[in-house]
Amino acid sequence: MGECIYFAPTEIGEAVRLLAEYREKVTVVAGGTDLLPKINYYQLKPEVLLHIGRLGLDYIKEADGKLVIGAATPTSKLASNPLVAERASALAEAARQSGSAAIRTTATIGGNLANASPAADLATPLLILDAELLLTSTRGNRKVAINDFFVGPGKTVLEPDELLIEVSLPHQKGKSVFLKLGRRKAMTLSVVNVAVRLEMEGAQCKDARIALGAMAPVPLRCTRAESLIKGQVLDKSLIDRCAAEAVAESSPIDDQRATSWYRKKAGTVLVARALARAADMEG
Amino acid sequence: MKKRGIGISCNTHPAGLKGGGDPSQALIRVKLDGTLDLVIGAVDIGQGCKTILRQIAAEELSVPLEAITLSNFDTDIGLMCTGTFASRVTFIDGNAVIRAARDLKDKIKRFVGSQLGVEPEQLEMADNRVFVRDNPEKGMSMAAIGAAANWGGAILVGTGAFTPGAGQDFDPETGKMTAIASLAFGACVAEVEVDTETGVVDVLKLVQVYEIGRAINPLLCKGQINGGSMMGISFALTENLFPYYPAVDFAPETFSDYILTTAADMPKEMIYDIVEVPHPNGPYGAKGFSEMTASAAPPAILSAIHDAIGVWITDYPATPEVILRALEAKSTS
Numbered sequence: 001m002g003e004c005i006y007f008a009p010t011e012i013g014e015a016v017r018l019l020a021e022y023r024e025k026v027t028v029v030a031g032g033t034d035l036l037p038k039i040n041y042y043q044l045k046p047e048v049l050l051h052i053g054r055l056g057l058d059y060i061k062e063a064d065g066k067l068v069i070g071a072a073t074p075t076s077k078l079a080s081n082p083l084v085a086e087r088a089s090a091l092a093e094a095a096r097q098s099g100s101a102a103i104r105t106t107a108t109i110g111g112n113l114a115n116a117s118p119a120a121d122l123a124t125p126l127l128i129l130d131a132e133l134l135l136t137s138t139r140g141n142r143k144v145a146i147n148d149f150f151v152g153p154g155k156t157v158l159e160p161d162e163l164l165i166e167v168s169l170p171h172q173k174g175k176s177v178f179l180k181l182g183r184r185k186a187m188t189l190s191v192v193n194v195a196v197r198l199e200m201e202g203a204q205c206k207d208a209r210i211a212l213g214a215m216a217p218v219p220l221r222c223t224r225a226e227s228l229i230k231g232q233v234l235d236k237s238l239i240d241r242c243a244a245e246a247v248a249e250s251s252p253i254d255d256q257r258a259t260s261w262y263r264k265k266a267g268t269v270l271v272a273r274a275l276a277r278a279a280d281m282e283g
Numbered sequence: 284m285k286k287r288g289i290g291i292s293c294n295t296h297p298a299g300l301k302g303g304g305d306p307s308q309a310l311i312r313v314k315l316d317g318t319l320d321l322v323i324g325a326v327d328i329g330q331g332c333k334t335i336l337r338q339i340a341a342e343e344l345s346v347p348l349e350a351i352t353l354s355n356f357d358t359d360i361g362l363m364c365t366g367t368f369a370s371r372v373t374f375i376d377g378n379a380v381i382r383a384a385r386d387l388k389d390k391i392k393r394f395v396g397s398q399l400g401v402e403p404e405q406l407e408m409a410d411n412r413v414f415v416r417d418n419p420e421k422g423m424s425m426a427a428i429g430a431a432a433n434w435g436g437a438i439l440v441g442t443g444a445f446t447p448g449a450g451q452d453f454d455p456e457t458g459k460m461t462a463i464a465s466l467a468f469g470a471c472v473a474e475v476e477v478d479t480e481t482g483v484v485d486v487l488k489l490v491q492v493y494e495i496g497r498a499i500n501p502l503l504c505k506g507q508i509n510g511g512s513m514m515g516i517s518f519a520l521t522e523n524l525f526p527y528y529p530a531v532d533f534a535p536e537t538f539s540d541y542i543l544t545t546a547a548d549m550p551k552e553m554i555y556d557i558v559e560v561p562h563p564n565g566p567y568g569a570k571g572f573s574e575m576t577a578s579a580a581p582p583a584i585l586s587a588i589h590d591a592i593g594v595w596i597t598d599y600p601a602t603p604e605v606i607l608r609a610l611e612a613k614s615t616s
Binding site: 037041100181183185187188191255258259261265266269270 | 527532533542544546
């Protein structure tokens with residue numbers, strides 16, 4: 001991979017100082033599971049590698065009623081942490097279904113988001129849980145709603161001198177569900193993934209969140225589909241209409257994993273199934 | 284909706300080249316400490332030939348398995364072997380090893396006979412030593428033989444070769460000949476569940492049974508069936524070099540895009556069994572069979588899909604998209 005400067009600071013202050021100094025030349029390394037294939041296949045020749053695994057960003061805690069997760073927390077901990085299971089079951093499920101045991105041990109929540117793959121498994125559950133991201137730099141901190149974070153494939157609102165350090169989730173009502181369809185049962189990127197959260201009062205939907213992965217240039221909140229069911233009494237035909245609307249908001253492409261045609265078909269089925277499960281209407 | 288179906292396939296598989304003409308050689312030598320080097324040309328690609336060829340040599344020479352070191356790492360000085368392919372190594376190299384072991388046994392007996400002043404025909408070989416049949420106390424251990432031969436300026440080497448023979452028993456009038464050295468037989472039953480809305484196929488159960496003459500190592504044979512099952516499921520459902528054929532778009536370049544099944548995709552229930560009908564020319568009756576374990580599952584799976592949803596899929600792999608498109612074509616026709 002040629003000459004490259006490697007930093008592994010132990011304080012966030014030092015990390016952001018290096019980011020401010022080297023800016024676009026820096027490639028941030030967390031777990032490295034997305035990064036190393038790119039380096040190995042010569043798609044990326046980093047000049048400066050900044051490892052953020054020693055900044056103390058591996059934590060899951062409750063603070064001010066929020067579930068707070070450090071950006072360098074590995075996916076395996078999201079999959080097994082009781083607090084995540086209780087407060088963000090869709091996130092726990094997405095973590096369990098991502099990669100393989102080896103990848104989950106090293107891949108991080110921050111890396112999955114900052115890599116900005118349209119198929120990122122952890123993005124859709126965080127979209128339906130109204131996650132807020134904490135970005136820091138020598139200029140100070142700023143908070144960004146996850147819905148505003150992704151700009152395009154591989155692109156986010158992160159400035160060259162900014163570091164994603166924390167993900168926080170407000171206390172949410174309702175049941176959240178994550179469903180994924182890959183090309184095999186493990187070690188697979190999503191052909192399509194779906195996350196749904198419904199706040200129900202009997203059969204009436206008080207509030208709804210629907211997100212689709214691998215169906216658009218970014219992980220996608222489907223707000224038109226959400227408004228279709230908000231305040232409505234759910235039945236099978238409304239769920240089917242809502243699923244069709246969610247997919248109508250997306251713009252999937254043909255790629256090595258599936259065709260646009262198949263993604264629309266399977267995406268519609270998955271949204272309908274996730275809604276039925278979240279509304280306890282499976283049958 | 285999820286629909287279940289069952290499919291059956293049967294297959295046969297020859298060992299070695301059709302028509303023969305694919306020889307292998309083996310060499311065994313006695314070392315200083317009385318242990319043995321077995322030299323072959325066949326490469327162990329994970330199928331376990333290093334184990335079973337040592338088993339065969341140990342059986343013939345009445346020595347412990349641990350006494351035999353197998354070497355096949357040097358193609359400059361290694362022996363002639365046509366290769367590890369066509370499920371041929373057990374059958375062909377196995378016969379070569381038997382011949383090499385019998386040759387060595389004769390030479391050891393002649394050497395020991397000269398050392399003890401007895402005729403070689405009076406000697407027996409058992410329990411890692413050579414002794415006089417009518418006076419078992421009188422004899423030499425393999426360690427003593429190795430030391431006496433090698434320090435005494437002798438070398439004890441046995442060699443053997445085997446080939447089924449190109450165009451065996453060829454009749455120029457009729458063209459009739461023994462085209463294949465051995466033929467193994469197999470049967471496979473697959474049970475699948477098809478999700479008719481997403482097109483995803485789950486293999487729930489796989490039963491594979493093979494008639495292989497004789498299992499030299501039953502555990503390795505079942506390992507072959509297990510590995511073959513995984514390759515078969517992979518071939519049937521996921522492996523695709525040209526997903527947009529005849530266009531070459533999105534052809535996989537690495538194993539991150541060439542999708543092989545993983546352990547997670549294996550059926551919950553797998554039943555493997557072996558039937559033994561010894562082959563007259565095989566080593567202890569063994570036939571070659573390994574490759575056929577990979578070819579039985581795909582047709583059984585496609586038949587099971589037909590049983591489940593009433594549609595014949597005629598191209599591999601039966602991906603979820605292929606299933607959905609077939610179901611749509613069926614509902615519109």
